[in-house]
Amino acid sequence: MAAFGNAQLKLLEKLCNACAVSGDEGEVRQIVLEEIQGLADEVRVDALGNVLATKAGRGRNRPRVMLSAHMDEVGFMLVADDGDGLFRFEIVGGMDIRQLPGKAVLVGPDHTPGVIGARPIHLTTAEDRKRVIPLDALRIDIGPAGKAKLGQRATFATRFQRNGPVVIAKALDNRFGVATLIELLRNAPENIDLLAAFTVQEEIGLRGAKVAAHALDPDLGIAIDSTPANDLPAHDGEENTTYNTRLGCGPAIYIADGSTLSDPRLVRHLELSGEALGIPFQIRQPGGGGTDAGSIHKARAGVPSLSVSVPHRYAHTAALIARLDDWKNTLLLLQGGLSRLTRAVLAGER
Amino acid sequence: MKPLIQKLTETFSPSGYEGAIREVIRKEVAPLVDELRVDALGNLIASKGKRARNGRRIMLAAHMDEIGLIATHIDAGGFIRFTGIGGIRPQALTGSRVRFTDGTAGVIGTDRIQDATKVPTLEQCFIDVGAADRKDCRVRVGDVCAFDRPFVDLGNRLVAKSMDDRIGCVVLIETLRALKGSPHELYFVFTTQEEVGVRGATTSAFGIDPELGLAVDVTLTGDTPKGVKMEVSLGKGPAVKVKDSGMLADPRVVEWMTSTAEKARIPHQREVLDGGSTDARAIQLTRAGVPAGCLSVPTRYVHSPSEMVDMQDVVNSVKLLTALLSKPVEF
Numbered sequence: 001m002a003a004f005g006n007a008q009l010k011l012l013e014k015l016c017n018a019c020a021v022s023g024d025e026g027e028v029r030q031i032v033l034e035e036i037q038g039l040a041d042e043v044r045v046d047a048l049g050n051v052l053a054t055k056a057g058r059g060r061n062r063p064r065v066m067l068s069a070h071m072d073e074v075g076f077m078l079v080a081d082d083g084d085g086l087f088r089f090e091i092v093g094g095m096d097i098r099q100l101p102g103k104a105v106l107v108g109p110d111h112t113p114g115v116i117g118a119r120p121i122h123l124t125t126a127e128d129r130k131r132v133i134p135l136d137a138l139r140i141d142i143g144p145a146g147k148a149k150l151g152q153r154a155t156f157a158t159r160f161q162r163n164g165p166v167v168i169a170k171a172l173d174n175r176f177g178v179a180t181l182i183e184l185l186r187n188a189p190e191n192i193d194l195l196a197a198f199t200v201q202e203e204i205g206l207r208g209a210k211v212a213a214h215a216l217d218p219d220l221g222i223a224i225d226s227t228p229a230n231d232l233p234a235h236d237g238e239e240n241t242t243y244n245t246r247l248g249c250g251p252a253i254y255i256a257d258g259s260t261l262s263d264p265r266l267v268r269h270l271e272l273s274g275e276a277l278g279i280p281f282q283i284r285q286p287g288g289g290g291t292d293a294g295s296i297h298k299a300r301a302g303v304p305s306l307s308v309s310v311p312h313r314y315a316h317t318a319a320l321i322a323r324l325d326d327w328k329n330t331l332l333l334l335q336g337g338l339s340r341l342t343r344a345v346l347a348g349e350r
Numbered sequence: 351m352k353p354l355i356q357k358l359t360e361t362f363s364p365s366g367y368e369g370a371i372r373e374v375i376r377k378e379v380a381p382l383v384d385e386l387r388v389d390a391l392g393n394l395i396a397s398k399g400k401r402a403r404n405g406r407r408i409m410l411a412a413h414m415d416e417i418g419l420i421a422t423h424i425d426a427g428g429f430i431r432f433t434g435i436g437g438i439r440p441q442a443l444t445g446s447r448v449r450f451t452d453g454t455a456g457v458i459g460t461d462r463i464q465d466a467t468k469v470p471t472l473e474q475c476f477i478d479v480g481a482a483d484r485k486d487c488r489v490r491v492g493d494v495c496a497f498d499r500p501f502v503d504l505g506n507r508l509v510a511k512s513m514d515d516r517i518g519c520v521v522l523i524e525t526l527r528a529l530k531g532s533p534h535e536l537y538f539v540f541t542t543q544e545e546v547g548v549r550g551a552t553t554s555a556f557g558i559d560p561e562l563g564l565a566v567d568v569t570l571t572g573d574t575p576k577g578v579k580m581e582v583s584l585g586k587g588p589a590v591k592v593k594d595s596g597m598l599a600d601p602r603v604v605e606w607m608t609s610t611a612e613k614a615r616i617p618h619q620r621e622v623l624d625g626g627s628t629d630a631r632a633i634q635l636t637r638a639g640v641p642a643g644c645l646s647v648p649t650r651y652v653h654s655p656s657e658m659v660d661m662q663d664v665v666n667s668v669k670l671l672t673a674l675l676s677k678p679v680e681f
Contacts, residue, residue, distance in 0.1 A: 241423040241431045242473075255492035256420055256435070261366030261543060267492075283491050285422040287433050302390035302553030349369070350392035350542075 004328045008183060011035065012167065012327075013160040015175035019106055021075030021092050021153035022204045025049055027109075028071040032178065032198045039185045040196070050212045051198040057190040063343050066195045066218035066303070067184060067334075068209050068292040069177030070202030070225070073170070074316050076105065076140065076154040085114075085143040088136065089154065093203030095316050097135050103318045104157035105140055107148045113157065114142035156318040165323055172320040174202070176310040177224040180331050189339040199292055206259065209292035213299035220266065220304045220346060221296035224334065226322075227252050227284055227309035243285065245311035247323050250280030251330035254307040257287060259294025262306035269345045270308065273337040279329050284309065304346055308334060351664065352508070354378070355520050356501040359510035362449050364418025364435050364494045365543045368392050370451065371414045375519055375540050382526040383538065393554040394540040398526065404678040405533035409560035409640075410525075410671075411551050411629035412518030412567065413544030416511070417653055418496040419448060419477070421489050428481030430456070430489050434472060436545030437626075441469045442654040448495040454479055454488055455498060497655035506661050507584070513657035515544065517647050517664060518566040524668040525675065532675045541629055548596075551629035555636035562603070562641050562679060563633030566671065568657070569594075569621050569646035580623070582648050584660040587617030588667040591644035596627025597634055602681040603643030607674065614673045616666050621646050645671060 020028035032051050036043060040053035051071075056062075074093030081087055087107075091097070101118030116138055119128075142148055158170040169175075181196055188194045195216045199208035213221060231246040245252040253270050254262050274281040297305035310330045312322035363371035372394050380386060383396040394414070401407060417436035424430055443458045450456070456479040460470045477495070481487035501510040510516075522538050537558050542550035544567075555563065569589050572580030582589050590607045591599050604620075611618040623646075634642035647667050650658040 239425050241425060243423075256366065261435075261546065261549075264367070286420040286492060287422060297391070298549055298552050300553070301557030302393075302550075304390050349372070349388045350390070 004331065008179065009162065011182065012175060012179045015178055016160045016169035016171050019111065019153070019155040020071055020073055021077070021155055022072040022201045023092070024153045025071045025200045028178065029198065032071065032182065035182045036185050046211060046215060048208050048211055049200040050208045052212060052216060053185060053196040055185060055188045055194045057188070057192050057194070059191065061343055062191060062193050063341060064193045064195060064219045065338065065341065066197060066213060066216050066221040066296060067181055068197040068199050068212065068221065068223045068296060069181040070174045070199045070208065070292055071178055072200055072203050073155060073173065074203050078107070078140065078148055078150050078152050078154065081150060082139065085146045086139045086141055087148060089140050091135065092153065093316070098132050099317045100138060101133055105154045106157045107140065107142055107146070107154040108152040110147065112142050112146045112148055114140045114146060114154065117141045158319050165325060166321055167324060168319055168321050170318060170320065172312045172322050173226040173315055176226040176322070176327055180224050180327070180334065183331055184334060187335060189335070192338055192341055202292055206290055206292055206295040209295040210299070213296040213303060217300060218303055221293060222305065222334070223292035223296065223307040225291045225307055225309045226312050227289070228315035229311040229313050244287065245282055245284050245309070247311055247313060247326065249282040249311070250326060251333045252282050252284040252309045252311050254284050254291070254293070254309070255286050257289045257291065257307070259290030260297055260305060260307065262293070263304035263350055265346055265348065265350060266304055266306045269341065270333065270337045273340050274333050277332070277336045279333045279336060281329070281333055304350065351520065351524060352503060354523065355508060355510070355517065358516035358519055359501050359512050362451060362496045363415060364496045365415040365545045366435070367451055367494050368414045368542045372540065375414065375523065378523050379526060379538065389554055389557055391550050391553050392542040393550045395554060395558070396538040398536045398538065399532050399534060401535035402533035405535060406561040406679055407535045407558070408675070409537045409539055409555060409558050409563045409633055410522055411539045411541050411563070411565045411633065412522045413515045413541045413550065413629060414519060415542055415545055416496055416514065417545050418494050420494045421491050423491060424484050424487050424489065426484055428483045428487040430477040430479065430487065432472070432475070432477055435494060437653050438472065439653050440472055440475070443475050444470065446655050447498040448477060449498040450489060450493055450495040456495065499655040507658055508661060509656050509658045511655045511657065513649050513659050514568040514652050517568060517649070517659055521566045521647065521664065521667045521671060525671045528668055528672045529675055533678050534675060536675060544629055548627065548629050548632040551632035552636070555633040555640070559637060560633065560640055563630060564642065565628040565630035565633065565644040566667070567628040567644060567646055568649035568652055569623055570652055571648045571650050574650055582619055582621050584648050584650060584658070585662060586619045586648070587663060588670050589619050589621035589646040589648055591621045591623065591630070591646055594623035594627050595625050596631040597642070599630070599643040600641040603641055606679060606681060607643060607645065607670070610673050611670050614669065616670045616673065618670065
């Protein structure tokens with residue numbers, strides 16, 4: 001059984017503080033490569049930048065299981081230099097532009113500090129404050145001494161913090177998944193061949209997972225991700241019917257999202273594993289969104305797939321908050337579910 | 351053929367949950383084919399015949415799944431909030447009845463609508479299965495249901511839920527029955543998850559690696575009052591697709607289909623569809639690319655609980671597909 005303590009927390013901190021906007025995942029990839037050194041039979045980096053690590057189990061008839069966690073995060077790309085350290089930028093991945101003004105950012109490989117400027121309240125009218133500032137009116141300001149080039153990425157500057165049962169950080173989506181997958185490689189169940197894919201470009205269309213799944217050609221696939229919890233009480237006291245997931249209720253098992261209708265056999269297997277092992281879990285509300293499973297299940301002649309996510313609040317903003325227990329239980333559920341996995345789980349027809 | 355259409359359209363199998371309809375179809379096709387298998391995504395793949403020297407490996411696809419709803423929340427009163435599986439039209443929901451895969455029936459109600467001129471959104475609708483409260487509700491988050499409407503025989507015209515695309519499945523089954531011989535290696539594929547993005551056809555096409563592909567699916571018509579402007583009508587024969595929003599049919603396939611129909615004196619029409627696509631798109635784009643087309647059964651009120659087809663169009667679709675598969679392909 002996987003240990004869970006300070007070492008895991010340190011790993012998560014390191015991963016969250018690294019900057020890896022889609023298409024520029026080098027920093028997180030470097031951490032992954034260091035962490036998994038010696039843990040796998042074979043490690044390679046493919047043409048798109050995915051880290052593919054395989055570890056064979058023991059015994060006969062082992063299912064080949066692809067576990068995927070995307071390394072990239074949403075962020076920004078510099079697209080025009082206005083001079084004097086001011087840069088126009090585009091959003092990479094899905095973000096609400098109302099969240100951006102006034103946020104500190106880190107730019108480029110040197111983590112040059114900057115800020116997405118906002119006009120101070122002294123100088124705005126009541127009418128101004130009702131309007132959303134369009135993206136092309138926003139700038140990243142790094143000052144005249146700052147070095148940056150067009151095409152470089154920027155992320156929110158939020159540093160990882162822990163306070164008792166919670167962590168606050170940027171990019172918990174999906175450093176939770178990356179950390180989980182590293183821990184699973186460290187404690188790989190012997191009944192399966194573990195095919196780990198630390199993927200790129202998930203936030204811009206599940207692109208890395210597409211080629212990774214083709215290359216790994218697995219028997220089944222599980223995307224390990226992080227999903228929003230919209231579980232705050234409604235302001236008018238009405239029942240919240242669109243929470244997606246809830247903090248503190250354990251890993252979220254997907255039945256349907258915008259990219260995948262999970263394989264019911266795998267959903268059942270994980271539910272049974274959770275029940276048998278006494279690990280709490282929740283069902284993510286069916287709805288939109290997508291994970292690497294959306295690419296994996298359509299690879300080649302088809303791959304039974306599902307997703308499991310650690311819930312967090314305030315997705316795709318500068319600061320997310322999540323419960324450590326939910327992460328721990330995600331790791332335990334996957335560890336337990338995989339240890340109990342045999343080809344018999346998929347013997348019947350979907 | 352009508353009893354078969356009734357049987358298929360009265361089976362409940364939303365996308366991703368095609369087990370029930372697969373069993374019904376499997377019983378029909380098992381005596382007619384050489385080999386049957388089910389792949390990872392649940393596609394039912396029936397193969398028939400060996401490829402003669404002038405034959406090809408041909409994939410035919412009709413999707414088994416239908417649009418449906420999936421429960422997202424059971425509230426304190428036992429009412430079920432839901433979201434759609436596939437292209438659900440909100441205006442078709444109010445007052446509709448649904449049936450879950452375990453047989454539980456329900457009716458769709460809506461929140462109190464302040465503005466009666468607006469169609470309620472999916473978020474304003476709920477399913478009532480007659481539960482007293484949350485505890486009494488048998489439905490769980492993630493359970494799926496489909497429209498519940500009996501098949502109606504209007505003589506020349508037939509009405510049912512899920513004509514899209516059970517009528518295509520019927521055309522494939524009846525073609526299997528009618529086909530006396532073929533130079534081709536044929537794969538009759540009853541696909542899954544078409545309504546959520548031609549997913550079953552994507553993986554089955556990769557697995558089969560066909561040299562030619564045809565989907566059999568429904569298409570819209572332009573023959574209803576103040577309807578969409580479209581040159582397809584009920585009763586004028588199967589439609590040969592030239593284009594839809596996801597595919598340009600291979601011109602050689604279009605020519606093959608229309609000239610075969612002309613030679614066999616089968617009424618047919620050409621189709622250009624503005625919205626939507628079919629399994630043919632997935633077949634065309636698999637691996638290094640495949641010549642593909644689509645034989646469409648004209649259908650009114652698509653994605654409503656009452657989709658209408660013309661019986662002669664169905665009969666002629668079977669005739670055309672049978673004629674197409676009976677002889678070598680000449681391009």
